[in-house]
Amino acid sequence: MLEGTDEKAHPSDMLLSTALIKHIKNLKNRGAREETITSRQTKCVHFVRHMNDPRLSKVTRQNFKEYILTKQKETTRKTTRSEVGGFLNWCHENDLTPTHFYKVKWEYNLEDEKLVECLDPNETEQLINEMPDGYKVAMAMCFFAGIRPYEVPRIKWDYVYPEKGLIIIEGKSAKTRKVRKLTDIPDNLWAWIKKYKKHSMGDIGPINRYRMLAKHRAKACMRLGIIYPHDGARHSFGSYGYWFGGKSWTMRLMGHDNEKVFNKHYLDTGIGKKDAERYFKVSPP
Secondary structure: OOOOOOOOOOOOEEEEHHHHHHHHHHHHHHHHHHHHHHHHHHHHHHHHHOOOEHHHHHHOOOHHHHOOOOOOOOHHHHHHHHHHHHHHHHHOOOOOOOOOOOOOOOOOOOOOOOOOOOOOOHHHHHHHOOOHHHHHHHHHHHHHHHOOOOOOOOHHHHEEOOOOOEEOOOOOOOOOOOOOOOOOHHHHHHHHHHHHHHOOOOOOOHHHHHHHHHHHHHHHHHHHHHOOOOOOHHHHHHHHHHOOHHHHHHHHHHOOOOOHHHHHOOOOOOOHHHHHHHOOOOOOO
């Protein structure tokens, strides 16, 4: 306990690594998702190693800021502040350290805003057809219902109802933990589901793991010479969906609740009604 390696050690003696063990256990007990726990643990372990695992009580706001600034990209810095800061502030809120780590700031590097890009209808058709049959349904769900890639592996066939025109994404499957009921789904998505459901790679749903979907998608893009944009399928659905079913329909299927952000990303993209009609006609051969 005096060495700070025991979880019951006095806060003034506790090592940073010991506090992290307590924090990860707390996340698991609260029901945090596996991806959340893995991300938090990975980023915090890097911080512990960078600091050479001191007593938690010796870690200062300046230490934390200096660590954040070792990251080159602003997006990485902000993620670091969120993940490692979440751990450190949990320690403060649980009386393990007198120091709080809220609102740690630095001078941001100036960066130009990047375009939100999507695939054109021809690229969309080529990519889905190039995917292995076992991953075509998953890819189609991303393209034609705006489902997040990490949500697809959690979808169960038991909640896919072609006869009702309904797909239910459970709260435990959704990024926001809220149930999402997808209705008025485009006919072409049902066509992909009907033809390729029997080939799908999941035990109880379309696929088991997102990692394999991303791997096959990357290989398909390489063979086709397509540069896949960041979150390309979801951004494509948002951009074309606005012209196909309207803003409220598109936002509802995407689970998007911020109209200002939606307008910024998906309006005035140069896409029109004819493009959207072509996009939502991409069907199985």
